[in-house]
Amino acid sequence: MAPPKLSSSEIETRLQDLEDWRLEGDAIKRKLEFDDFLEAIEFINRIATLADSADHHPEIFNVYNRVELLLTTHDSGGLTHKDFDLAQEIDRVI
Numbered sequence: 743m744a745p746p747k748l749s750s751s752e753i754e755t756r757l758q759d760l761e762d763w764r765l766e767g768d769a770i771k772r773k774l775e776f777d778d779f780l781e782a783i784e785f786i787n788r789i790a791t792l793a794d795s796a797d798h799h800p801e802i803f804n805v806y807n808r809v810e811l812l813l814t815t816h817d818s819g820g821l822t823h824k825d826f827d828l829a830q831e832i833d834r835v836i
């Protein structure tokens with residue numbers, strides 16, 4: 743079953759632990775820059791494994807050495823604990 747959407751105050755609380763993520767509409771977003779394309783792709787591969795294990799999949803945008811990640815829970819129509827949990831796991835593998 744889809745997890746419940748978080749309230750705005752729950753979202754604010756969880757965002758405090760994620761200094762590089764920004765709230766954007768119904769999602770959280772992080773922009774990253776690497777030395778080159780291969781570094782960016784290697785990072786994407788690392789998070790692909792994490793995401794698939796969590797059965798939670800970020801939207802991933804890549805242009806050369808830049809990667810933009812967007813997390814939201816489509817099944818719930820907004821942000822849930824799954825987005826914040828995965829964001830924290832992603833931050834650990836950078």
Ligand SMILES: C[C@H](O)[C@H](O)[C@H]1CNC2=NC(N)=NC(=O)C2=N1
Nearest residue numbers: 797798799800814815816817818
């Ligand atoms: C059936 C499957 O578990 C769902 O479709 C999962 C897969 N990955 C997902 N990823 C994201 N970001 N949001 C979801 O709602 C979602 N749902």
